[in-house]
Amino acid sequence: MYEGIVQDLIDELGRLPGVGPKSAQRIAFHILAADPVDVLRLADTLRQVKDQVRFCEVCGNVAQEQQCRICRDPRRDVSILCVVEEPKDVVAIEKTREFRGKYHVLGGAISPIDGIGPDDLRIRELMARLADTTVTEVILATDPNLEGEATATYLARLIAPMGLTVSRLASGLPVGGDLEYADEVTLGRAFAGRRALS
Amino acid sequence: MWVKSLHLSDFRSYAALDITFEGGVNCLVGSNGQGKTNVIEAIGYLATLQSHRVASDAPLVRLGADHAVIGAVVSHEDRHMSVEIQINAGRANRAKLNRTPVTRVRDIVGVLRTVVFSPEDLSLVKGDPGERRNFLDELLTLRTPRIAGLRADVDRVLKQRNALLKSAAATGMSQSAADTALAVWDEQYALHAAELLHERVHLLQQLQPLVADRYRHVAGDVGLDVAMRYQSSVAGTDDHTPGPDEMTAWTPMHWQQRLLEQLRVHRRQELARAVTVVGPHRDEIALSIAGMPARAFLSHGESWSLALSLRLASYDLLVGDDIAPVLILDDVFAELDDVRRAHLVDAVTSATQSFITAAVEHDIPAQLHARRYVVTKGQVSDVRPQ
Numbered sequence: 268m269y270e271g272i273v274q275d276l277i278d279e280l281g282r283l284p285g286v287g288p289k290s291a292q293r294i295a296f297h298i299l300a301a302d303p304v305d306v307l308r309l310a311d312t313l314r315q316v317k318d319q320v321r322f323c324e325v326c327g328n329v330a331q332e333q334q335c336r337i338c339r340d341p342r343r344d345v346s347i348l349c350v351v352e353e354p355k356d357v358v359a360i361e362k363t364r365e366f367r368g369k370y371h372v373l374g375g376a377i378s379p380i381d382g383i384g385p386d387d388l389r390i391r392e393l394m395a396r397l398a399d400t401t402v403t404e405v406i407l408a409t410d411p412n413l414e415g416e417a418t419a420t421y422l423a424r425l426i427a428p429m430g431l432t433v434s435r436l437a438s439g440l441p442v443g444g445d446l447e448y449a450d451e452v453t454l455g456r457a458f459a460g461r462r463a464l465s
Numbered sequence: 466m467w468v469k470s471l472h473l474s475d476f477r478s479y480a481a482l483d484i485t486f487e488g489g490v491n492c493l494v495g496s497n498g499q500g501k502t503n504v505i506e507a508i509g510y511l512a513t514l515q516s517h518r519v520a521s522d523a524p525l526v527r528l529g530a531d532h533a534v535i536g537a538v539v540s541h542e543d544r545h546m547s548v549e550i551q552i553n554a555g556r557a558n559r560a561k562l563n564r565t566p567v568t569r570v571r572d573i574v575g576v577l578r579t580v581v582f583s584p585e586d587l588s589l590v591k592g593d594p595g596e597r598r599n600f601l602d603e604l605l606t607l608r609t610p611r612i613a614g615l616r617a618d619v620d621r622v623l624k625q626r627n628a629l630l631k632s633a634a635a636t637g638m639s640q641s642a643a644d645t646a647l648a649v650w651d652e653q654y655a656l657h658a659a660e661l662l663h664e665r666v667h668l669l670q671q672l673q674p675l676v677a678d679r680y681r682h683v684a685g686d687v688g689l690d691v692a693m694r695y696q697s698s699v700a701g702t703d704d705h706t707p708g709p710d711e712m713t714a715w716t717p718m719h720w721q722q723r724l725l726e727q728l729r730v731h732r733r734q735e736l737a738r739a740v741t742v743v744g745p746h747r748d749e750i751a752l753s754i755a756g757m758p759a760r761a762f763l764s765h766g767e768s769w770s771l772a773l774s775l776r777l778a779s780y781d782l783l784v785g786d787d788i789a790p791v792l793i794l795d796d797v798f799a800e801l802d803d804v805r806r807a808h809l810v811d812a813v814t815s816a817t818q819s820f821i822t823a824a825v826e827h828d829i830p831a832q833l834h835a836r837r838y839v840v841t842k843g844q845v846s847d848v849r850p851q
Contacts, residue, residue, distance in 0.1 A: 420653065
């Protein structure tokens with residue numbers, strides 16, 4: 268245990284995701300040794316983030332204004348909507364530059380263990396967006412795990428009666444990888460989802 | 466495949482141990498508490514990443530040490546592979562294959578395959594249904610690694626589904642609201658559980674004649690027939706209980722429909738008890754000999770012979786798959802009379818490599834040509850065969 272405030276700092280850092288007690292200690296001592304200007308800049312940024320960043324009122328992505336950059340962009344295709352769990356998934360898909368439609372961020376996946384039901388996600392907002400005829404296709408891009416699959420199934424059932432095209436991201440082998448390094452589950456899925464070449 | 470050498474450091478009672486083995490039969494002889502079982506436990510751990518004696522890793526690390534290491538050179542069709550695992554109590558373990566660290570510890574599974582029989586296996590016959598389900602699932606995983614992922618998925622969906630049932634009960638959710646909320650989890654549960662059920666029933670169909678055959682030899686009685694029946698909480702309806710052949714013919718899709726139907730039938734009961742009452746986790750593999758349920762009617766000796774037959778049959782099945790695992794029998798001869806010992810000698814000498822432990826030298830049948838190792842106070846020394 269360190270004296271008062273130093274220990275407080277270590278404890279606070281230790282609450283961050285992916286930071287264990289040892290790392291927290293190392294970061295704390297880095298901060299103590301660092302130039303005060305750098306540390307103040309970090310502190311300011313933290314404060315600004317909490318003050319200024321909010322969530323887009325349309326899609327739920329992080330934004331600095333009422334709507335996020337993507338929702339404001341008139342060049343984006345409004346007929347196709349990609350549903351993801353978290354804002355960081357938007358960033359991942361944007362990096363591909365393949366998708367020119369718009370997004371809807373749910374804010375998580377259905378998980379009764381964590382007490383998250385459909386009402387805790389931005390599903391009502393999603394249904395409202397689909398109510399008019401602008402959107403014709405919905406891509407369900409939730410994580411390929413149990414909770415993500417369950418959420419996708421739930422949404423597919425909800426959207427199906429509206430007569431829209433609903434698709435789910437494919438799962439299979441990573442591109443550029445070697446077959447031998449794929450784990451059995453991925454390889455098994457890739458077999459199940461194989462496609463004809465001729 | 467066979468274990469060419471074994472290295473232990475800070476594992477159980479061993480501070481450091483380096484020992485070489487040979488193909489064929491290896492006997493570890495030593496009084497109680499000297500460390501025989503620790504050696505075979507280490508070999509088993511390297512194959513399955515779990516101990517056959519304890520559920521957690523902590524007891525495996527020598528008292529006062531930070532971590533334990535098990536390393537082995539495994540020879541398979543004249544190729545040598547070194548495999549090593551570092552067991553860190555309370556932290557993630559690490560593994561190396563041919564001296565190179567692997568990203569996932571599970572990657573070393575399959576380099577070495579073992580079938581272990583130990584006195585604890587009596588619970589396969591006398592214990593709860595969970596012991597038998599586990600036995601079946603572990604054998605499935607050994608044959609098809611993909612099953613490990615399937616089992617994890619089934620467990621995870623069950624947890625999610627039970628959490629939902631619990632919160633539905635606590636908040637007094639109406640039946641129709643609960644139906645809507647449960648629908649997606651029912652679907653996910655049926656999807657994964659059906660596949661597991663399908664695999665289990667198929668495995669049992671293949672295993673049954675092998676177990677019966679082994680039991681006839683081990684028990685030395687030709688007249689007693691062993692039966693293994695999969696009693697599913699899912700398969701039967703009020704007016705029909707399907708037989709083994711009927712269940713084997715079912716596709717995963719069929720199981721899925723049966724399971725969804727059973728979930729509907731048991732909805733009210735599940736909501737009242739806030740737990741999933743049908744599925745692979747509620748099934749039983751009923752063992753019987755000459756029509757008598759094994760759990761209730763078998764004597765100690767008979768139960769013991771049946772448990773041994775289950776392990777030997779698993780071994781036979783894996784040999785049939787072209788995997789020929791290392792056969793490990795902990796303290797097996799002490800319980801058998803001379804006739805049965807002779808039968809077992811045939812079994813262990815036919816294995817590419819086997820390990821046998823015994824407390825006293827004269828428990829080992831004279832006709833068994835084995836390399837002997839004497840285990841005393843955490844030291845293992847090999848004795849040239851006489």
